[in-house]
Amino acid sequence: MLTCRICGASVREFVDFGRQPLSDAFRKPDDTSEEYFFRLAVGACESCAMVQLVEEVPRDRMFHADYPYHSSGSALMREHFRRTAQEFLETELTGSDPFIVEIGCNDGVMLSAVHEAGVRHLGVEPSAGVGEVARGRGVEVLTEFFEDSTARAVRDEHGPADVIFSANTICHIPYLESIFLGVDALLKPGGVFVFEDPYWGDIVERRSFDQIYDEHFYFFTATSVRAAARSYGFDLVDVRRLGVHGGEVRYSIARPEARTPTAAVAELLAEEEARGLVTRETLDGFAAGVAGIRDDLVALLRDLKAQGRSVVAYGATAKSATVTNYCGIGPDLAAKICDSTPAKQGRLAPGSRIPVVPSEEFAEPYPDHALLFAWNHAEEIIAKEPAFRDNGGRWILYVPEVHVVE
Ligand code: SAH
Numbered sequence: 068m069l070t071c072r073i074c075g076a077s078v079r080e081f082v083d084f085g086r087q088p089l090s091d092a093f094r095k096p097d098d099t100s101e102e103y104f105f106r107l108a109v110g111a112c113e114s115c116a117m118v119q120l121v122e123e124v125p126r127d128r129m130f131h132a133d134y135p136y137h138s139s140g141s142a143l144m145r146e147h148f149r150r151t152a153q154e155f156l157e158t159e160l161t162g163s164d165p166f167i168v169e170i171g172c173n174d175g176v177m178l179s180a181v182h183e184a185g186v187r188h189l190g191v192e193p194s195a196g197v198g199e200v201a202r203g204r205g206v207e208v209l210t211e212f213f214e215d216s217t218a219r220a221v222r223d224e225h226g227p228a229d230v231i232f233s234a235n236t237i238c239h240i241p242y243l244e245s246i247f248l249g250v251d252a253l254l255k256p257g258g259v260f261v262f263e264d265p266y267w268g269d270i271v272e273r274r275s276f277d278q279i280y281d282e283h284f285y286f287f288t289a290t291s292v293r294a295a296a297r298s299y300g301f302d303l304v305d306v307r308r309l310g311v312h313g314g315e316v317r318y319s320i321a322r323p324e325a326r327t328p329t330a331a332v333a334e335l336l337a338e339e340e341a342r343g344l345v346t347r348e349t350l351d352g353f354a355a356g357v358a359g360i361r362d363d364l365v366a367l368l369r370d371l372k373a374q375g376r377s378v379v380a381y382g383a384t385a386k387s388a389t390v391t392n393y394c395g396i397g398p399d400l401a402a403k404i405c406d407s408t409p410a411k412q413g414r415l416a417p418g419s420r421i422p423v424v425p426s427e428e429f430a431e432p433y434p435d436h437a438l439l440f441a442w443n444h445a446e447e448i449i450a451k452e453p454a455f456r457d458n459g460g461r462w463i464l465y466v467p468e469v470h471v472v473e
């Protein structure tokens with residue numbers, strides 16, 4: 068029987084993507100070592116409603132010195148995090164000598180703005196390469212995984228924090244109890260723990276199954292986050308829906324005596340109940356929808372190939388590993404993946420072995436069709452590549468359904 072990582076009750080598996088590689092393990096072409104695979108399947112807890120992977124990948128396999136994802140690679144995300152920092156500076160970091168800790172600060176996309184404001188901060192970031200980039204921007208970084216013991220060490224050295232922030236990282240961490248114990252040790256009595264992650268409600272609505280990959284262990288809802296927070300002695304005091312990364316929610320967690328939940332919490336909880344986000348019907352419908360997208364996408368790519376049309380992909384996202392490996396898309400159906408991240412270029416995409424090339428090679432020559440793996444950056448990328456469309460090129464998207472943008 069599968070048991071819930073949060074509450075120990077039984078978990079019902081509802082979708083299985085089969086054997087999948089590590090989504091950010093871009094391989095050097097001459098690397099002959101055996102590739103690591105695991106079974107990517109998702110279940111929902113029948114008690115606390117937490118949606119979670121059924122198999123865990125050891126954290127050091129995913130987050131290490133060569134972790135290739137750089138948060139600053141998108142103008143949209145740079146702006147999002149600049150605004151996030153500004154908001155904290157104006158609302159939470161206003162006392163004398165305030166202190167903010169970020170879990171998973173990556174290349175310093177958020178904390179660099181805090182540093183520029185001269186406010187005390189610390190990024191806890193296990194991936195040394197991206198952490199070094201953050202240091203180069205003046206950000207203080209501790210190269211460790213955040214957990215209970217790290218949090219205590221940070222408190223001993225720096226004192227308690229007014230804010231603990233984390234973006235696209237808490238959902239990566241199976242051991243939430245240790246995170247909350249750490250937050251309890253580090254956070255000031257009236258402080259706030261704020262984190263934002265892909266929202267299960269948006270994944271269901273957009274059928275964005277590619278949000279499911281090794282690093283995303285949990286798929287949160289207000290309902291499941293509140294249950295988890297309460298079980299660790301905290302409460303969910305605010306929620307805000309965000310448009311980035313295909314739909315996220317920013318959760319604010321505090322000690323129950325310190326803050327009163329806003330109306331937005333009750334509203335989102337009621338909406339989730341009404342939508343039935345984890346009912347058998349919804350979950351099985353999601354799985355059926357995903358299988359339909361796979362069939363349609365493969366049929367389209369095979370058809371284009373039969374017609375002699377050229378197809379390349381755009382955006383070597385972690386998400387794309389699930390798409391290529393679940394659908395069986397290799398270099399025969401998408402010749403290359405264009406991407407602006409130097410750490411991914413010249414490498415082969417995990418599992419599919421599709422070559423990743425610099426974005427400049429998109430034009431050499433323009434293909435007939437481009438499969439947009441970075442659909443969450445569609446506006447930015449389509450605006451950046453006007454000549455592709457002017458040359459008759461067409462973008463292919465696959466959520467919420469397979470379609471060619473005319
Ligand atoms: N916050 C950034 C980065 C997200 S990628 C953004 O939103 O763009 C996830 C990051 O979390 C990676 O940089 C990874 O190294 C880091 N990470 C993973 N597990 C962690 C842990 N236990 N503690 C702190 N950081 C962690």
Ligand code: TYD
Nearest residue numbers: 140141382383384385386406407408441444
């Ligand atoms: P992203 O969708 O942010 O995340 P994930 O890897 O978690 O799925 O990744 C976006 C990828 O797309 C990243 O490798 C950078 C690339 N990219 C470009 O090549 N050009 C662009 O203009 C943008 C915005 C992103």
